Amino acid sequence: METTKPGGGMRRLSGTEISKQIKEELKEEVIRLKTQGVSPKLAVILVGDDPASAIYVNSKKRTCGELGIDSIEKKMPANTTQAELLAVVEELNSDPSVNGILCQVPLPEQCDEHEIICSIHPEKDVDCFHPYNLGLLTAGMPKFMPCTPFGVLQILKRSGCETSGQNVVVVGRSNIVGRPLSILMSLKAYNSTVTVCHSRSRNLPELCATADILVAAIGRAEFVTADFVKPGAIVIDVGMNRIEDASHPKGSRLVGDVDYAGIQDIAEAATPVPGGVGPMTIAMLMYNTINAARFQSGMDRFEL
């Protein structure tokens, strides 16, 4: 994947471009699968009226459509009970035509997110949030890949960034990004030396400046500044923060966890926000859905 060098000399690692390429590969794989009588299908559960959740769900359904993956949406009212939600998951678990299930979060407060995640059959858990799938990852034998972490790995791979033997510092230890990414990169397949740090870590800038690959996943707008970055480092920005900006039409704009402009003359390459890690997550969800269909048909993993 070609990447462009802006004025400052830093390569811009475009997740938009890389995810487009991956989606083309997945689209071809879906065509191949259909000739073999396998038609991948994703079920998305949306509870309540959260506007952001509705946007995410629509985006997932649209991407399914683009790739030839069937999708169904189970839309449930904001006052859905835990029992009603569990019943819908159970119905989807038992439906052999459904390969992947995801329940959009956040859920209304009367619903227990952990119990719902645990109720999705691990074979259909395309978000890779179920403890069983997280545990397979931790044991070094992942089945599904956590979407955002695997998206980061695909950006690195397709931008020619070696992970083996590299010092990786991950800032942030969330269950969805920081922790699973740190585990993945520490596996023999990626072979990095990985440090997980967090807002309470001492000497954070100095620590980050030891990284060959620095991953910011801490959820703080432009927290990672030039002094965090070793000259020549690769910087991956997983942040998505909306900040006020009167000069923008909406009165706000989206920024990452990294001061992208400020590291131009220091980093060798970095992902922008938007257009970096963000678009990779949905592509990886599609990848997991295709693999769910493959596994459930007795096939092995489609490798990217």
Added chain:
Amino acid sequence: METTKPGGGMRRLSGTEISKQIKEELKEEVIRLKTQGVSPKLAVILVGDDPASAIYVNSKKRTCGELGIDSIEKKMPANTTQAELLAVVEELNSDPSVNGILCQVPLPEQCDEHEIICSIHPEKDVDCFHPYNLGLLTAGMPKFMPCTPFGVLQILKRSGCETSGQNVVVVGRSNIVGRPLSILMSLKAYNSTVTVCHSRSRNLPELCATADILVAAIGRAEFVTADFVKPGAIVIDVGMNRIEDASHPKGSRLVGDVDYAGIQDIAEAATPVPGGVGPMTIAMLMYNTINAARFQSGMDRFEL
């Protein structure tokens, strides 16, 4: 827990002493549980004639006896098939009097260890090897604790070694020690900044010398020498390596992954081998067995 300072000024963190104290606490808890009609019971499966495995199993059974925990042993011949082994696990899974099940490894080559581990009901998986339990740990909500890693944490806690905010370097990324320990110490409950490195990591001595707490779990005799240790660091040695030594009666002796004598004037404290982490593992297995009995009786965790 009092710890002794040898000549060099380094504190000796005695797992023998700490595990003795913990076993006393567990023994009292078993007495309390029995007054409530709960009698913890561990089932140990031993396949084949490996002498080391037989010693481990006997040691586990003996410790059960000391603590008032019931134990049963399922001894199976070396030519046991996978199906026969699965049937025994299934029998123990269904037996409500059995709270914990462990299958001693290594298994004969015709048996698939991963499948056997996955076949043990997660509620009875007192080794904490099942992917579901590893995943709960990874998600920051452990049920059972991985025995050796939790043993290390108990040594630190009971020796007055703070983990929060400390830089921890774990050398080794095994599924049983390095990886789960690194995940545990990175959780909010322990709040360390954790680096996992391995034999392929660059500049290993320098990297280790950044650690406030250095954990050696790489399986190489006396690999960690003085140049790996920051002055004042805490050094935890998980290694157990038998090396030839003509001056010893057996012709060999047990050493750790750390050159214990060589770090005397540098480290603030260290665990010896033997008598360090080793004795903690069985104590933690007993702890998990007691908690299995508690959980299966609807009680919450007994905290150490």
